[in-house]
Amino acid sequence: MKKIILILQLFIIIGFHVQAQMISGPDQLCENSSDTYSVSGGTAPYDWTVGGGASIIGSPGVNVTITAGTMNFVITVTDANGSTTKAVAVNAKPTLAMTSNSPICEGSTLNLDCGFSGATSYIWAGPSGFTSNIKNPTRPNATPGMTGHIMLQ
Structure with missing residues (x-):
């Protein structure tokens, strides 16, 4: 009688979700001024969105330039694994009374x-x-x- 040997292999795949860990850049801007923000971690491509009248200048990647409007806003960066946010306060430009x-x-x-x-x-x-x-x-x-x-x- 022939013996049949059955070999079974079990593979366990553990997936890690790497989120865009952090948005770096200033927490405050003067109204209608611009600054650069960067994302670290996660997986490119990144989708940047802003609210509150702010706008993104140029093509977003790991670094973007954002121009503030006149209201506080939130920056959101989304990649294939999730999203992260950063709140930015917008300060009125000082007026001179010379x-x-x-x-x-x-x-x-x-x-x-x-x-x-x-x-x-x-x-x-x-x-x-x-x-x-x-x-x-x-x-x-x-x-x-x-x-x-x-x-x-």
Whole structure:
């Protein structure tokens, strides 16, 4: 009598779902400004979506440039294994309320005030080669040649 040997092989396949683990980029933007966001982990291709009036500039991949509107928004990145999100707060751009003590008499000191304290830099420019990088500059000994427009950036 012949013996029949039956060999059975059992394969167990364990699948791991690798999600787009993290979206990196700033948590805050000024209104109507842009910045770059990146995704790490997951499997390309990535589908990026934004809400709240924000928009994606160019072709999305691992990195995208997003322009904020005027409202907070959520970034969602989806790949074959799932999705992840990141909330972004949109801050209003500061407004300057520049003031001075003008008009002044010749020989007096002109005092300039930017009217805002949240800036990281101040760039003043005006007539007669005037420049300054301090918050509230002064121009002593005013002359008629100093008359004109003064700009602040």
